[in-house]
Amino acid sequence: MVEFPRIAFVGGGNMAGALIEGLLARGCPPSRLVVLDVHEPTRQKWQARGLEVLEGPDSSLTGCDVWLLAVKPQQLKEVAQAARPCLGSDTLVVSIAAGIALSSLCAWFGTADHPWASVIRAMPNTPALVGQGVTGLAAASGVTDDQRQLATQILSTVGEVVWVDSDDQIDAVTALSGSGPAYVFRFIEGMVAGGQKLGLSAQQSQSLAIATVAGAARLAAQSGDPVETLREKVTSKGGTTAAALDVMQQRQFLETLVAAMQAAHQRAGELSAEFGRTEIGRAEG
């Protein structure tokens, strides 16, 4: 990126923090970033890092190239209502809120003059904090190629980006990679517990488990082999891995994981129904 866009983070909590840290680590000057947050300690934290902070929406937001909406889905409609008068005519709105549909975002941010707001839904994940995130993106129909490019540039500073075709696919991305780090951390917790049960220390177990997950992921990414083949290469006939995988199969490990992802996907739909109501929409624009 030749010059970093001016980005306003609306909500400066965990996920905004991962993106801000990622941007700063990749050379974005703090002066290009604004954080609007109601929580005073959060504002103090970002102010100490050299970012401009706001307690409420004001004209500083109007001059920003991008608004990155990073409040909880439950808070987003109220935040949109309060901030919309400050939306610049060329501002791109990128929401990372789980479940809140593009149609809701367009209704909240569109105006009579500009009914199909420049809105993109993005679903990053917390490995963004170490530049290893992956973000799924979907755009409203009025979004231009340049705006897509802008969103790609921003999110790719913290990892990979994958564009999808529809809103519902962003709910699927949420269930897979948005929530996915928690599944992996749970898996590591399980490996650590298993290591301790088998006589290793907590520290030894943690080092072995984390390095195994990181190394296996890197092998899967870099090897030309499908993951099934990689799994088969570990699994000697009559050996230790086969004994472990048999137990996983008996206890329906795969089915459990798929059911968990379906629950996450369903929850995204519920968040949309509960908190994505559009009655403050274009009629007011």
Ligand SMILES: NC(=O)C1=CN([C@@H]2O[C@H](COP(=O)(O)OP(=O)(O)OC[C@H]3O[C@@H](n4cnc5c(N)ncnc54)[C@H](OP(=O)(O)O)[C@@H]3O)[C@@H](O)[C@H]2O)C=CC1
């Ligand atoms: N955590 C994750 O792994 C991921 C989360 N997301 C999405 O990111 C979004 C943010 O999640 P997360 O970072 O975990 O949430 P956080 O609660 O950590 O951050 C939200 C921040 O917004 C503040 N806030 C609340 N109301 C307002 C308001 N009216 N105006 C400005 N700021 C406000 C909150 O303050 P206070 O605490 O005082 O309420 C808090 O500091 C969510 O929509 C989530 O679905 C997306 C991808 C991954």
Ligand SMILES: O=C(O)[C@@H]1CCC=N1
């Ligand atoms: O749990 C959540 O709702 C958010 C969305 C993806 C990860 N965390």
